[in-house]
Amino acid sequence: MWRFTAFEALLGPEDYNPDVTLPVHSSGAGRNAVARNARRSSRSRPAALKGRRGCERRAEGAMWGRLCGSGRILLLAGAARHCGRPHSRTQKLFSTSSVLSATEDEPTAPADSTTKVASKEGAAETPKQKLLKMIGDMKVEVTTKRKFQQLKEQEIKKQATNKQEGLHGGSSTFQNSAEDVQRSKPLNPELVQAASAVASSFPHNKEQAESELLAQLRRHEETTDKQRRGGTINICNVISEMTVKRQSPAQRGVRISNRISLEMDEDGQRIKPGRPSSHSDSGRSLKAGKRLNIFTKASPETENALKTVSSPTIWDLEFAKEIAAVTEQPPRNGFEEMIQWTKEGILWEFPIDNEAGMDDGAEFHEHIFLEKHLKDFPKQGPIRHFMELVICGLSKNPYLSVKQKIEHIEWFRNYFEEKKEFLQEI
């Protein structure tokens, strides 16, 4: 948008082609349209100048043009159109400012030199201040007005640009321009009144006062021009923020930080306004689309070859820990707590098992049922009785292995074999 303002400032005073004012009302969205209009207007400029030559009110228009070229675009629009079309309704507006406009013809040259003199005159002080204040106010009003009107007027404007190729366009354009002026009407009469008040307060030094006024206005023009260049960017920001906010009700829940980081990317460029991209998003799907085509699927052999890795490094260990921590949960009930204890090795393993911790490869029954080792002993009698007691004791002994138990029985067998003679004697 501000690209245009530079252009307009260039054209401002001398060439009040009505087209020039049009893009002012176009919003950021219609940036292309602005450029298009600007181009067209520059093309049609010579014709416009020709048509305007001989226009009596040229000087007045120039003054307004200069005045408004900086900050008061709407006024410029009114003035410019007005001078192109002497009998329009807008003329009435300016007719009250006859004093001002009459003296404007030779304004610029002496302006600077007279400024200091004029500023000393106390009589002019209050109306002047009023005027200045109003100018200051106007700037604000115009900018806000611009913001609000943009959208509404954009279409009207487009129509206007289409029709207003030359100076003598159709009557519809005139209506539009009149409308514009009417919109800016609340400002105009005040300005005019103030100006006339200033003029009337200088019965003798009218011209001096006028030129002083003009100088002041020009100074204003310069500063506002500068500020507006900065200002328009600000306005752009304001508008862009407005668009952001307009989207936001849909996503009130999303945290602000998200919103900021999204709307303004780290590049500082703005992502193109959400709407157009959103449409492409809604049509997006995970199923459709092409792959990147960077990798080829590895054959199983190479995969296996890759899998032969050396001992895990500290990176692998810590990564494994981190992954395990993702799904680590405290136990939800007593049994789960027992599972955890079992894994830590704190708890006796379930099902409760007499053989837990005994790893001699022998089975339970081999430990307990030892009668089969008594085949070589007498079937009855005190020795048998004694041996039964021995195996009973052995079957209850958890500390000996099966082999040791058999050796133990073996020892008794040998013993009784050796003592057989003595025993038989008895």
Add this chain to the structure above:
Amino acid sequence: MAARRVGVSSWYRVLSLSRRCGRCSSTNTALGKTVENSEGAQEEIVLPRRKTWDKLAVLQTLASTVKRDPTAAHYMFHDDPYLMPKNSATARLFSLSKESGRNAAKYIIKEFPHFFDKILAEPNIPSLMPEICTPQIEGVSEEALRERINLRMVKASVDLFDQLLQAGTSISLETTNSLLDLLCFYGDGESTQEKESEEKEDLEESEVNASEQETPKRPPQRGSHPFASRWRENNNAERIFKIMPERNAHSYCTMIRGMVKHGASAKAYDMYTELLNDRHKADVHTFNALITAVPFLKDRFLERWELIKMFLNHMAQQEVQPNVQTFNAVLKTLRRCGGVGRSMAVPVIKEMEALEIEPSLATYDHLLSIFYRSADLASSGIISEVLDDVEKRSFTPQDPDDAKFFISAMQVCCDLKDIKLAYRLNKAVEKGDNWKFLDMDRLNSYWSRFFSLLCMMEQIDVVLKWYKEMSPSLFYPSPKNILDFLQALDAANHLEMIPSVWEDMKQLGFSKRRDLLEEVLSLMSRDQHPEEIQLAFAKCAEDIKTVHEQSGRDQASVEWTGSALGSVTVLFSRAGRTQDAWSMMERFQQINRIPTDLVMDEFLNCAKQTNSPDEAIKLVKLAASLGLPSSQKLKSRVEKEFKLSENQNARQKELRAAQGKSRH
């Protein structure tokens, strides 16, 4: 699995029993028949001589029989009824305290093993024994260095390495590499164990100093990187890397990973170019690290994407197969690439599919944040496709970011206000072991989002069902949840539930939150209700009154506001508790507030109903003393509606006279 095993084996037993005796029993014909029919097939079954059990089978089966008790807090809080958490803050506090108690015990046994001389167990339990943290090998040798590296003693290892170097001993590449691993992982800082001992020294030196340092030096949080020290210029890792006589790919890779981990991305990239110049190949982890560093290397989105693509192409050239973490890293970087990310995310997913790499939950999490981070939330296409995929599979953790998926998915459901999606998501959470991805904090925020969505979108009875189902056992409602719940009750015209909600609020410790109190009071006092409801409301109001008036030793009591006072008065009046209402009326004067007309009207109604003209006169007096414009109206109402005794009439006249005076 375990359950099935038990079931099957017992079924065999039944079968074999029935085979033995089934034929002779006439009652068991049906069973006998099936056995006969299938006998041909079952002939092969050989009963094992001995059944080996998984040591967890029985416990797992038993655990699967225990269901969540919706009225109870989490199992970890069952030890001590006094330490039952009331809200999410206390739950967090208590669970952390429990864990830190455990850590303290471990610390003691590790620091002072000589105090524990009766700890021998048969069989020995290694997990209860103190860890050995002191190096056993003395002297200067490569062996000793390796031991110190394994014990993760960063400083000691470096010192020993230097000593060895000075002595002119050559150190093998492998050992140097593992030393580099250690240095790069800890960023040349100290490992946690060493930090602890340092802290202890600080503590001994000066207690003031230590207490200051304690806060920043907290132990690393679970799942996140320990708060890493930054990569310093020419640190030990770089120094050792430079003086290494020979370097292999591993040395480069570990340097790159360390630099990325500790925030020296540009250096990591330079190191990668060095690696290429030395004609080595990087491994997949290094590429993953480099891809995560991309956002710090380039500013523009398109450049970032180009760099990612370059790394991926290098991987293909160097014949490095990507894994799921590679693609997660790509997507994580794409999260920070705005529009480019949105357009490139789908091709990345497609590439994964083509390589038959199963996405992990983190993949989906990144996808959601790429597509739903922007202001535009109109499209629900992506999330429902993601849910399609998630529903089909069960997940094991593969990426540290996996845990974030369910929360962000629920957030998207909330933003889209799509209750159906939320139900689908919740189904997916309950499936298999997926619930494990939500630890306690995440569980709380997941459910609180879900509950808010329910309050917004669902019928009130469904909301109530969910509320009963989840309230203390799954999550503790946040104040916002309660507010949402109250609004849902209001919308569904179920205001009679408010007393029970108030009970819950007291339980949760929200009884002093002014916003909630105001909401409860204004909802209760807004409309006239049937009598029993009014009585219940009045009880509530009394509770709220005590909340305002109790002056605890250390907690400041809530101050009355005009509207709260008015609501309580109205509630008392409507329940016919004239005395209580009057005491509230008096309080208006104490705190310099003015009762609204509605409050005074309600009070007068109450006075009339309970036939207590005294109170009515008192009210008129009060109104007059406050100089309210409505006092005239009240007075005439009192005169009209009450039969005043002589005495009362006199007082009324007095009042009028006083008023007249004050007017003149």
